Amino acid sequence: MTRFALTLEFDGTPFFGLQRQSHGPSVQQSVEDALHRITGERVVMHSAGRTDAGVHALGMRSHVDIDKPFDPFRLAAALNAQLRPDPVAVTHCEVVPDDWHARFSCTGRRYLYRILNRRPPLTLQRGHVWHVAQPLHADAMHRAAQSLVGRHDFTTFRSVHCQAADPVKSLDELRVERVGEEIHIHAAARSFLHHQVRSMVGCLKLVGAGTWPETRIASALAARDRNALGLNAPPHGLYFVEATYPDPREEPR
Amino acid sequence: MTRFALTLEFDGTPFFGLQRQSHGPSVQQSVEDALHRITGERVVMHSAGRTDAGVHALGMRSHVDIDKPFDPFRLAAALNAQLRPDPVAVTHCEVVPDDWHARFSCTGRRYLYRILNRRPPLTLQRGHVWHVAQPLHADAMHRAAQSLVGRHDFTTFRSVHCQAADPVKSLDELRVERVGEEIHIHAAARSFLHHQVRSMVGCLKLVGAGTWPETRIASALAARDRNALGLNAPPHGLYFVEATYPDPREEPR
Known part of the structure; x- marks a missing residue:
């Protein structure tokens, strides 16, 4: 298992928020579904913030754990390709230690x-x-x-x-x-x-x-x-x- | 008759261009139709430039001739109200001399x-x-x-x-x-x-x-x-x- 930190930029307009919702599209669902198409794995994304419907992000920080090995640069490119046409972009992706947590390790927002x-x-x-x-x-x-x-x-x-x-x-x-x-x-x-x-x-x-x-x-x-x-x-x-x-x-x- | 100079800001995305087109919406048609609803007059708007479909404007300059007297500030407010929901805003409106022409008097773009x-x-x-x-x-x-x-x-x-x-x-x-x-x-x-x-x-x-x-x-x-x-x-x-x-x-x- 490898933990990848993602930096996300998104236009919040079409989403019911960053977090997965039962009643509408979310950034989390977009990214998790894109990852599933790439890796075949069902992962849960954790993020530094929980933005509401309509709120945007220039540099949200998130992480996901993936079993298959990936080069971070190629993973970002694959995610960006799979995220279309949703207005979400992975602007950075890198491997982080297993105890690094996008939400709990975060000390400043x-x-x-x-x-x-x-x-x-x-x-x-x-x-x-x-x-x-x-x-x-x-x-x-x-x-x-x-x-x-x-x-x-x-x-x-x-x-x-x-x-x-x-x-x-x-x-x-x-x-x-x-x-x-x-x-x-x-x-x-x-x-x-x-x-x-x-x-x-x-x-x-x-x-x-x-x-x-x-x-x-x-x-x-x-x-x-x-x-x-x-x-x-x-x-x-x-x-x-x-x-x-x-x-x-x-x-x- | 009074000549009014308008400064227009618009998002070109939904338009087939600034100039009136037979085959789709234009900024000119939006403004002329809004003016008709306000004044009851059918006017032709002249503009400094002729932007293509999808091109935006931060400060297009145009003019219209109106028979009824209007305060320029109130005319701008009425236009902005009537232009909704089209993404066109009148950011300035003033009376200009009758020989001032948005297109032909323009010396710099x-x-x-x-x-x-x-x-x-x-x-x-x-x-x-x-x-x-x-x-x-x-x-x-x-x-x-x-x-x-x-x-x-x-x-x-x-x-x-x-x-x-x-x-x-x-x-x-x-x-x-x-x-x-x-x-x-x-x-x-x-x-x-x-x-x-x-x-x-x-x-x-x-x-x-x-x-x-x-x-x-x-x-x-x-x-x-x-x-x-x-x-x-x-x-x-x-x-x-x-x-x-x-x-x-x-x-x-």
Whole structure:
């Protein structure tokens, strides 16, 4: 048996999420089915994150165990050929130690949230950004975001379906910047609660629009109550950017 | 009658081109039909460029004449509402003098061609870049491109359907740069022949892949013969970026 680490890029639009679902297509099913056609083996793919329906990935990290020997480069090429026409690409593939786990070994996850902030509707960017027509104040959003950085009980920003045992998480970075017509929100942490990024972005948007004062982010956090929350930002503006692992010798590039 | 200049952004994927076609949807038809629903008037839209099926625009410039009085800002908002769900947006609208003509007053046109140059297939960028898997040498492409800059007979790089009276054109800029996984080709001229940008990019790709020596671009130009040409680059990597006009007082912003 060999363990292969995969780096995946995908357009989340046609999927019901990364994880296998009984009620619709998933990235996991696409990759596992492609692997079955290549190897004849039924494998289970494990991934660093569990992205929702419509969420995209630029650099998801996953792993699979395969009995037959394969050259990693050829396995990636075969997977990319078999994945067509699904919008999933294996951008890197390499052999990792048997105790390397895409989810449990992961010590850092990074997301990007893209808002297209302009009055005219979307054309080329449809399904890939959240369109907000009212002008947003990126600096105010960034200042308010800083009250979320650090170790906190994020109960306010947690889905009712969240399965995490502990709502206390350390948020390493929450940076808001304007990039032309877009506002980018960069979020980094060891791990996130279910819907945490979209919940935080939904509240920051209210600050940016002037609906909420900047201080309300801190009070929403302190409330530890989902009723203190604004609406979640929609999934199609969210990108899983990268997963990081502690030991450089074991880190796939 | 008031003449309105429109700046249009559109995703060319679902269209048979910018110009009205008898055999399928066009950007022109979408805008003219939307205007008819708003004003009750049947107008003809004129545009700076004539983009092919699948070609996109970031800043196409067009004009329409309307009898009823309209505030330009409200006209843009009404158009954007009526254009849904077509992927066309009016990003700017203003009143211009009656002798301002989107096509005939235009003295500069700028295109961008995007190649995604990597082995893995496309996911998020489908329909918006040309995917070239073999490694391309951007510097070699840029050097070869410089032999096309200036005033030349561009017969080699002209569609058989080109209706221009004169194949002599002045190419002001043809710049090739690598931007991460992409190669961007920037082309600027007063005007272009039909398929000229896609023809030039198709040949430069052969240089970048090492199939053609750099010098072959100059000899293809000198041949003035379409048989000296490589394949055209596909339409979906091409973007009409902007049109410029000579008199700042008359230039819509």
